[in-house]
Amino acid sequence: MHPMLNTAVKAARSAGKIIMRHSHELDRLTIETKGRNDFVSQVDHRAEAAIIDVIRRTYPDHAILAEESGRHAGHEFEWIIDPLDGTTNYLHGYPQYAVSVAVYYQGKPYQAVVFDPMRDELFTASRGAGAQLNDRRIRVSVVGHLDGALLATGFPFKSMAYLEPWIETFRVLLPRTSGVRRAGSAALDLAHVASGRLDGFWEFGLKPWDMAAGCLLIEEAGGRVGDFAGLGNYLDSGNLVAGNPRIYQEIQRLIEPCLPAELRC
Ligand code: IPD
Ligand code: CA
Ligand code: CA
Numbered sequence: 001m002h003p004m005l006n007t008a009v010k011a012a013r014s015a016g017k018i019i020m021r022h023s024h025e026l027d028r029l030t031i032e033t034k035g036r037n038d039f040v041s042q043v044d045h046r047a048e049a050a051i052i053d054v055i056r057r058t059y060p061d062h063a064i065l066a067e068e069s070g071r072h073a074g075h076e077f078e079w080i081i082d083p084l085d086g087t088t089n090y091l092h093g094y095p096q097y098a099v100s101v102a103v104y105y106q107g108k109p110y111q112a113v114v115f116d117p118m119r120d121e122l123f124t125a126s127r128g129a130g131a132q133l134n135d136r137r138i139r140v141s142v143v144g145h146l147d148g149a150l151l152a153t154g155f156p157f158k159s160m161a162y163l164e165p166w167i168e169t170f171r172v173l174l175p176r177t178s179g180v181r182r183a184g185s186a187a188l189d190l191a192h193v194a195s196g197r198l199d200g201f202w203e204f205g206l207k208p209w210d211m212a213a214g215c216l217l218i219e220e221a222g223g224r225v226g227d228f229a230g231l232g233n234y235l236d237s238g239n240l241v242a243g244n245p246r247i248y249q250e251i252q253r254l255i256e257p258c259l260p261a262e263l264r265c
Contacts, residue, residue: 001124002126002129003058004077004110005103005111005124005126007054008055008101008112008124009115009122011050011051012099012114013122014054015048015115018047018050019084019090019097019099020118022042026090029041036158037088037158038158039091041090043084047099049069050083051081051083052064052072052081055079059077059079061074061076062074062076062077065081066079066080066081067081067083067207067209078104080101080104081100082100082207082209084098086187088184089184095118096183096184096188097117097184098114098117099114099115099117100114100187100210100213101113101213102213102216109127111216112131112214112217112220114191120134121133121191123195123217125216125217125221126220127220131194133195138217140218141199141244142196145246146177149178149200149243149247149250150197151198151200152181152183152192152193153166153170153201154184156205158205162263165259165260165263166204168258169202169254169255169259172255172258173202186203186210187214188214189214190211190213190242191214193214193223193242194217194220194221199247200241200243200248200251203240204238205238206239211240214242215240215242222244222245223243223244223248224242224248224249225241225248226240227240228241228255228256228265239265
């Protein structure tokens with residue numbers, strides 16, 4: 001395993017321990033509101049501090065972008081961290097959440113970990129070296145048509161700015177598929193696309209930490225990721241389509257006419 005991926009795994013597992021320990025005492029957590037429907041607890045903060053601590057011990061000079069503490073200056077490599085993706089699920093005891101840690105090098109995804117502490121599932125990828133689930137190689141699905149595909153999405157529940165365009169995309173996609181799920185952790189949805197459990201995914205208004213690791217997992221598992229213009233600007237635009245190559249193309253083709261010009265990115 002690449003040494004940097006090894007550090008990312010250690011970091012994600014240490015966050016996972018904190019998340020699981022507190023999952024038995026949710027009623028004792030202090031919950032703050034960052035914005036509309038956007039919550040954070042001391043679990044998010046502690047998990048993030050644990051991740052940064054593990055990284056800093058080996059890579060004190062690397063840059064970090066972490067959801068709760070923001071940007072930490074550094075150079076060459078950037079670690080992009082979501083200490084708990086699926087906070088709303090977690091706070092309700094709904095068992096669907098994950099830790100997401102990615103490393104970018106010169107603006108490109110380099111290493112990725114998505115860790116599901118509930119199921120003890122560790123998804124990993126290194127650029128050019130494939131993707132694994134608990135050390136076994138994973139590939140995206142081979143489903144070739146939307147009518148046999150299971151998709152996932154995220155509702156625009158924080159800002160309502162994307163609600164109408166999202167409803168349009170849902171209206172177009174839902175009747176053509178086998179089903180659409182909204183499980184509440186984008187990082188885990190993307191890991192499930194990488195492992196072939198889901199065939200495709202789309203969401204508006206994501207943050208870099210929601211998707212940085214999951215996107216590399218998918219590419220290394222033979223899938224495709226892109227913004228709504230089919231380009232690689234998704235980390236900045238926050239708009240993401242992902243899937244096995246056929247389903248990715250189908251989703252892109254169908255949602256394009258639903259999108260207002262300013263969202264075609
Ligand atoms: C959220 C989850 C959710 C997605 C939201 C994200 P958080 O992350 O990934 O599935 O729909 O857009 O913000 O806030 O739980 O880390
Ligand atoms: Ca997130
Ligand atoms: Ca989070």
